[in-house]
Amino acid sequence: MPRARMEKEEGEKHLALLKLMQILSFLVVFVAGVVIGLATTSHISRYFTSQTELYSLINHFSVPTTRVEDNCTGSDICERKDCSSFQMFIHPDNLTHAMSDDELFWRASMVSKKENYYPFKRVPKVAFMFLTRGPLPMLPLWERFFSGHDKLFSIYVHALPGYELNVSSSSVFYRRQIPSQRVSWGTVSLADAERRLLANALLDFSNERFVLLSESCIPVYNFQTVYKYLTNSAHSFVESYDEPTRYGRGRYSRKMLPDIKLQHWRKGSQWFELSRALAVYIVADTKYYTLFKKFCKPACYPDEHYIPTYLNMFHGSLNSNRTVTWVDWSMGGPHPAMYGPTNITESFIQSIRNNGTQCLYNSEITSVCFLFARKFAPSTLEPLLNLTSSVMKF
Numbered sequence: 001m002p003r004a005r006m007e008k009e010e011g012e013k014h015l016a017l018l019k020l021m022q023i024l025s026f027l028v029v030f031v032a033g034v035v036i037g038l039a040t041t042s043h044i045s046r047y048f049t050s051q052t053e054l055y056s057l058i059n060h061f062s063v064p065t066t067r068v069e070d071n072c073t074g075s076d077i078c079e080r081k082d083c084s085s086f087q088m089f090i091h092p093d094n095l096t097h098a099m100s101d102d103e104l105f106w107r108a109s110m111v112s113k114k115e116n117y118y119p120f121k122r123v124p125k126v127a128f129m130f131l132t133r134g135p136l137p138m139l140p141l142w143e144r145f146f147s148g149h150d151k152l153f154s155i156y157v158h159a160l161p162g163y164e165l166n167v168s169s170s171s172v173f174y175r176r177q178i179p180s181q182r183v184s185w186g187t188v189s190l191a192d193a194e195r196r197l198l199a200n201a202l203l204d205f206s207n208e209r210f211v212l213l214s215e216s217c218i219p220v221y222n223f224q225t226v227y228k229y230l231t232n233s234a235h236s237f238v239e240s241y242d243e244p245t246r247y248g249r250g251r252y253s254r255k256m257l258p259d260i261k262l263q264h265w266r267k268g269s270q271w272f273e274l275s276r277a278l279a280v281y282i283v284a285d286t287k288y289y290t291l292f293k294k295f296c297k298p299a300c301y302p303d304e305h306y307i308p309t310y311l312n313m314f315h316g317s318l319n320s321n322r323t324v325t326w327v328d329w330s331m332g333g334p335h336p337a338m339y340g341p342t343n344i345t346e347s348f349i350q351s352i353r354n355n356g357t358q359c360l361y362n363s364e365i366t367s368v369c370f371l372f373a374r375k376f377a378p379s380t381l382e383p384l385l386n387l388t389s390s391v392m393k394f
């Protein structure tokens with residue numbers, strides 16, 4: 001009996017010792033866990049301050065021996081390098097490049113075979129493309145128009161080479177100039193500049209609609225209305241009509257035969273609005289563009305005929321054949337009316353927004369036909385700024 005008791009006591013002692021050891025080892029593991037945890041969170045809070053730095057953290061862990069993070073620690077240096085190349089590929093934020101037009105147009109005309117699929121959350125944007133000689137006098141008006149809609153638009157400015165827009169780094173126009181070339185109004189270099197704007201804007205895969213604007217253009221509706229109108233439209237807005245006079249058909253050259261026939265020939269305002277699909281077709285075209293370059297010379301103007309004719313030949317069903325940029329030709333002569341400060345009244349802007357004409361939008365009748373208007377002298381800026389909240393609603 002006592003032997004058995006002794007054995008039992010021994011066994012109990014042994015068990016107690018084991019329990020102590022278990023508790024001790026738990027303690028060691030727990031403390032180690034706390035230490036590792038603390039070390040990691042301090043690491044994370046040091047690195048996770050921006051997306052690009054997150055990328056550097058990934059690099060840091062996956063390729064620990066090559067010290068790739070050396071070029072990525074200063075966050076804005078990182079953006080200049082190729083540290084997040086997929087982002088740079090789908091959404092280049094530096095518009096400066098050294099590509100020739102030929103290289104640029106080739107790259108911009110590439111379309112993914114994965115139709116309507118994107119490996120990122122794509123919010124369609126409207127590209128506002130400003131074709132200007134120099135300053136943009138309406139810039140404060142546009143800034144007010146864009147204010148608060150950051151993720152829904154991109155701006156591109158083609159000014160004459162050497163001209164630099166002087167805007168503060170907080171402006172939506174800051175660093176939005178594209179590499180430009182000389183433009184002589186009335187020559188094919190104007191169509192080149194339009195295609196250059198389209199091609200640069202196509203490099204951003206989120207851009208879905210492309211509007212061409214000049215320094216004398218103004219918006220007559222607010223951003224939400226313009227955005228909805230364009231992104232929900234089944235058609236592009238390129239004016240395209242047959243003009244059986246010397247100002248239309250009279251500019252056609254039989255040297256364009258057999259590729260372009262007189263019955264294909266169209267005229268339309270230079271100030272277009274295009275869907276992404278049509279923008280790609282235009283940037284990708286060499287054959288018809290070359291014919292215009294060779295045979296459409298004053299009094300033939302490529303900017304008034306090339307895109308309207310080309311779309312009419314191949315993509316007519318995707319075009320509304322009307323423009324969304326209002327202009328006043330009622331005075332006659334070669335140039336449309338230029339409005340000055342005394343012309344700017346509430347009822348005048350209201351009459352552009354809805355002047356009684358009706359038009360088709362997605363095959364239904366609407367009285368909203370014009371989203372933009374020209375031509376407005378620089379001195380109209382102040383009276384226009386006074387009207388934005390009461391008439392244009394921005």
Ligand SMILES: *[C@@H]1O[C@H](CO)[C@@H](O)[C@H](O)[C@H]1NC(C)=O
Binds near residue numbers: 067071
């Ligand atoms: C960092 O950038 C410099 C200059 O661009 C380059 O010479 C160097 O190899 C880069 N370092 C690493 C680790 O990539």
Ligand SMILES: *[C@@H]1O[C@H](CO)[C@@H](O)[C@H](O)[C@H]1NC(C)=O
Binds near residue numbers: 080095096
């Ligand atoms: C943009 O890219 C150009 C050339 O590719 C380069 O010279 C310039 O420094 C870059 N600008 C910024 C702000 O990164």
Ligand SMILES: *[C@@H]1O[C@H](CO)[C@@H](O)[C@H](O)[C@H]1NC(C)=O
Binds near residue numbers: 166167
């Ligand atoms: C740019 O604008 C600022 C402030 O409006 C002015 O001080 C500066 O002189 C301008 N720079 C140039 C090159 O025009």
Ligand SMILES: *[C@@H]1O[C@H](CO)[C@@H](O)[C@H](O)[C@H]1NC(C)=O
Binds near residue numbers: 315360
């Ligand atoms: C625009 O014109 C084309 C012919 O080029 C035609 O096929 C198309 O139906 C017209 N668009 C509309 C909306 O009427």
Ligand SMILES: *[C@@H]1O[C@H](CO)[C@@H](O)[C@H](O)[C@H]1NC(C)=O
Binds near residue numbers: 328338339342343
């Ligand atoms: C603008 O106002 C001026 C002066 O009031 C007037 O002479 C001119 O006809 C107006 N222009 C247009 C296009 O209405």
Ligand SMILES: *[C@@H]1O[C@H](CO)[C@@H](O)[C@H](O)[C@H]1NC(C)=O
Binds near residue numbers: 326327356357
């Ligand atoms: C409305 O504007 C368009 C475009 O300028 C013009 O053709 C049309 O005659 C105008 N309608 C009225 C009623 O003023």
Ligand SMILES: *[C@@H]1O[C@H](CO)[C@@H](O)[C@H](O)[C@H]1NC(C)=O
Binds near residue numbers: 382383386
């Ligand atoms: C703009 O509006 C203000 C106040 O309503 C007025 O004092 C000013 O004269 C207006 N300016 C112009 C150019 O109409």
